[in-house]
Amino acid sequence: MITRPGENVDPQQVARAKEKLKPLNLLLKEPETASLSLLQLLAKCNLTLSEYQQCLNTINKSSAIILKRDPKDCWVNGYNPHLLEAWDENIDVSYILNAYSCIIYITSYITKKESGLSEYLKRVIENSSRDNVNECDEMREIMQEYSKKREVSAQECVTRACGIHMKKCSRGVIFIPTDDNPVKMSLPMSRLENKTSECPNVWMTSLTDRYKARPETPEYEEMCLADFAATCRIVYGQHTKGKHVMPLLNEMGFVER
Incomplete structure (x- = not known):
C-alpha cells in the first residue's frame, strides 16, 4: 500500500490519528500477537482497514510504502x-x-558528522594548551590526529577486525570519459615545476589518449573505446615483456589484451 498525504491536514487530525494508532503500536510489542493476521490485529484495536489506511495517510507527511506482511514481521527490514x-x-x-x-x-x-572524532580533537587541543606547545606544533599535532582517526560503528569495527568482506562484486567498474570536454588529471606539481609556462603537455595520459594510440593491428583497429577499456589493461615493468603485450603508439606505454 502507498500512503498519500492529504492537503491542508489539521494538526488536531494528526493528533487523533496518532491516538487511534497508539493501541496498535502497543499491541505489536506483545508476543501473543505474532500469530494474528492484520485484520485480527485491527479488530482488537477497534479499527477497520479503511480507518487504518486513513490514519496512515494523515500522519505521514510524504508518500510511503507500507509493505504487505504478517504482524510478526513488522520489525524485519x-x-x-x-x-x-x-x-x-x-x-x-x-x-x-x-x-x-x-x-x-x-x-x-x-x-x-563524526561526533566521537570531534570530542577526541577537543582533548588533543586541551592537552596541547596544558603542555604550552606553540601554535605551529599544535596545528601539526591536530592535523596528524585528524588524518589518522575516524569514528566507526560497532558493526564496521567487527567486520574489519574479523577480516569480513564489506562488499562483494563480480564485475569491475571503469569510468570512461565521453564528454566533448572530458575531465583530465594534471601532472604532479613536482613535474609541472620543471616545465615552462608555454608547454602544453601538462595533463596525465588518459584512457582516451591510450585508446587513440592503440596498436595498428586489425585486432585493435576494429575495437571501440568500450571494448578497449573492458578487455585491455596497461602493463608496466617486467609485465611489458609478456607474450601478448603490445606497445602503444607515441611511446604511451604497453597494453595487454
Missing part, C-alpha cells in the same frame, strides 16, 4: 528474496517514490 539469496548478507532496501528524498538521504549519509 525490507528485502528482496532473490537478492537476499544471492547477496547472503543483511539487506535493507526501500522503494523510491521521491527522487529528491533519495538525494537528501544519500547526501545526509555521506556528510554525517
Whole structure:
C-alpha cells in the first residue's frame, strides 16, 4: 500500500490519528500477537482497514510504502528474496517514490558528522594548551590526529577486525570519459615545476589518449573505446615483456589484451 498525504491536514487530525494508532503500536510489542493476521490485529484495536489506511495517510507527511506482511514481521527490514539469496548478507532496501528524498538521504549519509572524532580533537587541543606547545606544533599535532582517526560503528569495527568482506562484486567498474570536454588529471606539481609556462603537455595520459594510440593491428583497429577499456589493461615493468603485450603508439606505454 502507498500512503498519500492529504492537503491542508489539521494538526488536531494528526493528533487523533496518532491516538487511534497508539493501541496498535502497543499491541505489536506483545508476543501473543505474532500469530494474528492484520485484520485480527485491527479488530482488537477497534479499527477497520479503511480507518487504518486513513490514519496512515494523515500522519505521514510524504508518500510511503507500507509493505504487505504478517504482524510478526513488522520489525524485519525490507528485502528482496532473490537478492537476499544471492547477496547472503543483511539487506535493507526501500522503494523510491521521491527522487529528491533519495538525494537528501544519500547526501545526509555521506556528510554525517563524526561526533566521537570531534570530542577526541577537543582533548588533543586541551592537552596541547596544558603542555604550552606553540601554535605551529599544535596545528601539526591536530592535523596528524585528524588524518589518522575516524569514528566507526560497532558493526564496521567487527567486520574489519574479523577480516569480513564489506562488499562483494563480480564485475569491475571503469569510468570512461565521453564528454566533448572530458575531465583530465594534471601532472604532479613536482613535474609541472620543471616545465615552462608555454608547454602544453601538462595533463596525465588518459584512457582516451591510450585508446587513440592503440596498436595498428586489425585486432585493435576494429575495437571501440568500450571494448578497449573492458578487455585491455596497461602493463608496466617486467609485465611489458609478456607474450601478448603490445606497445602503444607515441611511446604511451604497453597494453595487454
